[in-house]
Amino acid sequence: MASFSSIVRGLSCKRKAILATALRKFQPKNDNLIFGSAYHTAVEFGIDKGIEALKEAGLSDMKPLLIEMVTRLNNFMSINEIEMLDNEMEFAMNVDGTDEKFIGFIDGLALWRGKQWLIEFKTARSIDVDCVPVDSQITAYLYACRELGLCEPEGVLYIVNQKSVNKPPVVLANGHLSVAKNQGCTLTDYLDKVQELYGESIPPKVELFIEWLAENEKPLLVSVATKRSQAQLDRFGDMLKKYVIEEGNLKKAIEQNGIDAVLRETPCFANKMCMAGCDYSDVCKALLIDEQIDIGGIDSDEAYRELIG
């Protein structure tokens, strides 16, 4: 059984895939993951459920951010007349007549401009949609839909919501509105403040700043519609089968020979960069220092914490 993220993990580092197979249950979730999941919960089941999820994880201080992002998204969906038809569509497909499965969750299916589109909700620190035309996750979900006959979408609506709250316009100590370009407020909020402070007598430099803001205001939510051709889906499917079967074989090898044996056969080329971005870097480091560690023997949180020191 392989998911899109487990395939990506295995492709980036085989050792990471092996460690994840054995140790995922001990890996604490980071705040970004918890917030992302609370956001998805709030979008699907309502803001109260999202807030509850944050509270349970001890992240209640992120509640204002969640409320703002969900409100922003709801307004966007309503202004653009995107009507959700289904949420959290789970799928599992056998590949190439084997018992190996490709599994996943599609965020949703929506009606937009008279056509059905898969929906992919993302949260991010900054908005970058350059990746969308080549994003394999999008291709993977369209491929699964086609192969399983789930629906016939036009493509995917990729909706990125920036993880940040709107900043209010800055009022200086002398009572005037700031014209600093990095104050991060919206044009609407700035115009409201201009009205409140100046009425009709707007200072020239504030007028100039309003013009600049109108041209340069960066949206906090961006949506991109993207499609894939049948040939692209075919090619992706061929590649996918290979990796799903490879991951299945890796798991079977771990079951049959034990994780220590499989790790020993998997060379490690750890470096500063991979260590910085890897959830298993502490374990990987410990193994590099002490080859005698019995990873297969880790069966409790306590043993795991002891291993990573």
Ligand code: SF4
């Ligand atoms: S630290 Fe680097 S080499 Fe080690 S598991 Fe992670 S990605 Fe792989």
